[in-house]
Amino acid sequence: MRYETVVIGAGQAGLSAGYHLAERGKPFVILDAADRVGGSWLNRWDSLALFTPANRDSLPGAKFGGGYTFPSKDEMVAYLERYAEQFALPIRLNTKVDGLFREGDGYRVTAGTESFEADNVILATGVHRVPKIPAFAGELSPDIVQLHTADYRNPGQLRPGTVLIVGAGNSGAEIGVEVGRTHKVQLAGRNVGYLPIEMRGWQGKLMFPLVWWVWEHILTEDKKPGRKVQAEALEGHGEFLIRQKEKDLLAVGIERVPRIAGVVDGRPQTEDGVLLDVANVIWCTGFTPDFGWIDLPGLDSSGRIANERGCVTGQPGLYVLGQEFQYMFNSHTVGGVGKDAAYVVRQIAKHNAPHLLTSSEV
Incomplete structure (x- = not known):
């Protein structure tokens, strides 16, 4: 089977990429090993609630709803399932990807006995892996x-x-x-x-919009404060x-x-x-990435995938989403990943059909 783009992972990152690809009329498929959309959320403790309020937990094109509340993991899974259904995203569940290889100018993705050829591949497998x-x-x-x-x-x-x-x-x-x-x-x-505000009360409701703006516009890798915080996070100093x-x-x-x-x-x-x-x-010592199944010349898959705003370094047509502090402090959050996904899909469109881009998209 051949697709212009294969997205690996049907969590918030993969669904965000799917939304933007669908908006541009791009042919693609989303592959995920789980039997439910967003199923990785279920592999967490029972009482887990998101650290960000519901009014900041929306994917592109569909509000989560709920105002200033902190959704449970079950509520998040239900939202992701509704999202996939609302936009009729082409998703293949129970499809565990076990290989990624170069195939001519594109890629070959394997999942057991199945093989998918693609011009572009988006790695949206998340940060909580091993x-x-x-x-x-x-x-x-x-x-x-x-x-x-x-x-x-x-x-x-x-x-x-x-x-x-x-x-x-x-x-x-x-x-x-x-x-x-x-x-x-x-x-x-x-x-x-x-965080020097009480997130669960009136202080959080009043101040969190400013906190979010700082995460999204000041703590970015192209600004000095963002690069400092990013370096600390990647060195394992923790949030x-x-x-x-x-x-x-x-x-x-x-x-x-x-x-x-x-x-x-x-x-x-x-x-x-x-x-x-x-x-x-x-x-509570965290997770390590799981990219050992990638076999691409010149790519170090032993840890964080080196990239520039989601474009994997030295690998044309390969992209990554949802890494911790990928571009912004909140790149790996539900409400933040959509911005990175939009950028990645713009690069795919630019690569495949540059004449269709407007000046505001370049």
């Missing part, structure tokens, strides 16, 4: 329950006793506050700071807490402990040499 867990995790006592955020659903999975949460970013703080209501919690990792505050952690009795440096006698050891007596460990 759980990142330190190698010494395997040395913990078998009596300790270990879960990564990819596996954690609710406190019912945990043993009685202390819960060590490794990673003090947004996921660690959110899960920590939830677990802290039923267990003693120790939170390991540096204090990353927090500040968006919804939780230190007072929220203290309210449920969370104890901060130093970074975990290793395991001794089956127990986690902090970097200052203290052994922790815990019954559970939740690894």
Whole structure:
């Protein structure tokens, strides 16, 4: 089968690309391994709510609705499914892509026994792919329950006793506050700071439009403040807490402990040499990309895909969407990815039919 463009991933990034391709009348197909549109959202903890309010969680062409509320993961999946149906996007579910190769001037995408030829390929597989867990995790006592955020659903999975949460970013703080209501919690990792407004109340409703504008127009890779924040994010320094505050952690009795440096006698050891007596460990240590299935000369697929505003460096016709701080601070968010998708599709149109572009689109 041949398509002008193959989009890999039917989450918010892939659907945004599909919308803009459809608007231009471009032939394309979206491939996804899941059995539901946006299915990766379901692989998160039960109480997960988006960190951005519903009025900033819309994809191009269709409002999410809900005003200043924080949608649940189930509400987000329902919205993405409605979106795909509303715009009749051509999606192939249960199609796990396992290879990407050069084919003449274009590409060949493989999914088991199926093969798709394309002039352009958009990688929209998202940032939450392979759980990142330190190698010494395997040395913990078998009596300790270990879960990564990819596996954690609710406190019912945990043993009685202390819960060590490794990673003090947004996921660690959110899960920590939830677990802290039923267990003693120790939170390991540096204090990353927090957004200096109360997101859940009137301050957030009043100030978040300004915060969003800064994320979208000031914290971009073509501006000095954006490049500084981008470098810190890519170095693994983490984002500040968006919804939780230190007072929220203290309210449920969370104890901060130093970074975990290793395991001794089956127990986690902090970097200052203290052994922790815990019954559970939740690894809120993030994810690594999963691009090992890409086989293209000159492309380093071992980590973040090098790109310029979504155009993959040195690979004409190959694009990427939804990477953390791809162009803007909020490039990987539901409400931010649409802007990057519009730019990428403009480049596809420019490459394939430059005479159709207006001066405002170049």
